[in-house]
Amino acid sequence: MPELPEVETTVRGLARYLEGERIARVAVNRPDLRRPFPPGLVQELTGARVTAMGRRAKYGLIHTDRDRTMVFHLGMSGRWRIEPERIEKHDHLVIETGSGHVLALNDARRFGSVDLVDTGGLEQWGPFATMGPEPLGEALTPRHLQRTFAGRFAPVKPLLLDQRIVAGLGNIYVCEALHRARIRPDREAGRIAPAALARLVPAIRAVLAESIAAGGSTIRDYAQPSGELGYFASSWQVYGREGDPCACGGTVARFAQGGRSTFWCPKCQK
DNA sequence: CCCTCGCCCTGCTGGC
DNA sequence: TGCCAGCAGGGCGAGG
Incomplete structure (x- = not known):
């Protein structure tokens, strides 16, 4: 999607x-x-x-x-x-x-x-x-997340989907970024350590940038007569991979948050 | 303000 | 083979 x-x-x-x-x-x-x-x-x-x-x-x-x-x-x-x-x-x-x-x-x-x-x-x-900063822009910083998460008891994953906090993240890349930053998706946002937020920002940037780079190469294949634009295959680490092994040796799990699927690894996301 | 939940839409998948 | 329930989910509004 x-x-x-x-x-x-x-x-x-x-x-x-x-x-x-x-x-x-x-x-x-x-x-x-x-x-x-x-x-x-x-x-x-x-x-x-x-x-x-x-x-x-x-x-x-x-x-x-x-x-x-x-x-x-x-x-x-x-x-x-x-x-x-x-x-x-x-x-x-x-x-x-x-x-x-x-x-x-x-x-x-x-x-x-x-x-x-x-x-x-x-x-x-x-x-x-009312949109928040672009995830690939300079305004998204660990400090911004720390301020917006302060005092909030909601799990971090649905908050990252809130466009007022960060504008442009969807279910796939939130799952992927939290996995890369080794943060539990159900962690109370206001209780995430600054060091973890410092990992989260570059993790968000990296998963997005890598996908854009992958899409950029796919577009050359697609931009032909009768071609389609907007989809490309990605290799996700957790999204859509329930039951698959994680690189850490754990097993990718899935549960529902706010009516939609969250994929994560209980072993390496703390 | 904070948080949760349900609805919108339709093509695809899986179970029987 | 055919049918049907369930799932996908971003944005938005309702309600506690």
Whole structure:
């Protein structure tokens, strides 16, 4: 499922087809994902030129020369299809560029979203207004985690999924980062030692950066006619590996936290 | 404010 | 082979 590295990889891949390009045509096949598409989406995008691409947390940003930014979220099953051979069932939005490239936003489970936001007011836009620091940015420090975790009794894992604390972490990479930092996912956040938080920040950065690097190589394979953008295989240490051996000699376990699966190793995560 | 829980959606998997 | 329950989960709102 698309998490931050997949969104980053998708944005970089799309940039090659969109940056500097005029949007010649926009087709909407089904006008709602999680929410209805914004009114006037087709009209506002058609004829606009893409000035730059970006990402905030798990949202992709397509900036245009009309001071409007198309903001997309891939939800659980969203992906951009590059030069699809034919339009398929879940290709909800299709963009054709001035030089004839076709890009289709496909989302079977429709947990994704598409919005149009004034570029100047992006940081104040609803979902962005209360977001915490980017996990790959300089604002995410052990000190930031120490301050936001102070006095909190909730387990650390669901807190790391809270976008107000760190923006862009999902279930997979939280499991992986906690494993790498050797922290129990059910540890009370306010009681984690500073030394462990000092391990957690670089662990978060490393799992994300490694996945982006892996996706970067996959994109070259995918960015071909009928190719797909947004997924790549990763070698996770704990996620989806219940019962598998951990490198420490333990066995990967699984339990539910806040209604979703947490994978971890009881032997090396303390 | 803090924390937990349930809902949204649909394709896929596993059990019978 | 066919059917169906269960699972995946980010974001958001409700409720304690």
